Amino acid sequence: xxxxxxxxxxxxxxxxxxxxxxxxxxxxxxxxxxxxxxxxxxxxxxxxxxxxxxxxxxxxxxxxxxxxxxxxxxxxxxxxxxxxxxxxxxxxxxxxxxxxxxxxxxxxxxxxxxxxxxxxxxxxxxxxxxxxxxxxxxxxxxxxxxxxxxxxxxxxxxxxxxxxxxxxxxxxxxxxxxxxxxx
Numbered sequence: 066x067x068x069x070x071x072x073x074x075x076x077x078x079x080x081x082x083x084x085x086x087x088x089x090x091x092x093x094x095x096x097x098x099x100x101x102x103x104x105x106x107x108x109x110x111x112x113x114x115x116x117x118x119x120x121x122x123x124x125x126x127x128x129x130x131x132x133x134x135x136x137x138x139x140x141x142x143x144x145x146x147x148x149x150x151x152x153x154x155x156x157x158x159x160x161x162x163x164x165x166x167x168x169x170x171x172x173x174x175x176x177x178x179x180x181x182x183x184x185x186x187x188x189x190x191x192x193x194x195x196x197x198x199x200x201x202x203x204x205x206x207x208x209x210x211x212x213x214x215x216x217x218x219x220x221x222x223x224x225x226x227x228x229x230x231x232x233x234x235x236x237x238x239x240x241x242x243x244x245x246x247x248x
């Protein structure tokens with residue numbers, strides 16, 4: 066008797082075209098390539114900081130002779146520092162440098178910092194130039210004139226020893242309040 070042949074219970078005797086190690090190596094290579102593509106895609110999607118844009122420097126007038134003669138850029142210097150004669154000395158130093166300082170005096174309010182107030186946008190470069198000449202202070206647009214001039218410098222305690230100061234003289238158009246002596 067012959068034995069019937071079993072159907073479907075045999076294994077293929079043909080050898081695989083790819084050895085197992087080559088299949089594993091190909092799978093590993095595909096995983097590495099997909100990971101690299103994913104990282105590159107994530108890098109492209111990452112938000113980036115905008116490139117720095119060159120900003121315009123605010124105009125500043127440091128030379129009083131460069132001021133348009135038609136522009137009223139007269140200055141009053143007020144002392145809010147409590148230092149006797151500081152406004153007179155600072156006003157004299159600015160006047161000697163060519164700025165149109167017409168009066169000095171005491172401030173009715175105390176201030177911790179020096180502020181150069183101006184009453185119109187066209188005076189902003191001049192106000193910035195005055196703050197630069199003082200070496201201290203902030204520049205602010207006022208709602209109107211704080212004194213009889215379009216630019217008012219309120220000298221605070223931060224200007225003591227920093228802002229230029231000269232002995233006040235009565236030989237020019239600069240009017241000093243009574244009892245003002247430079248430190």
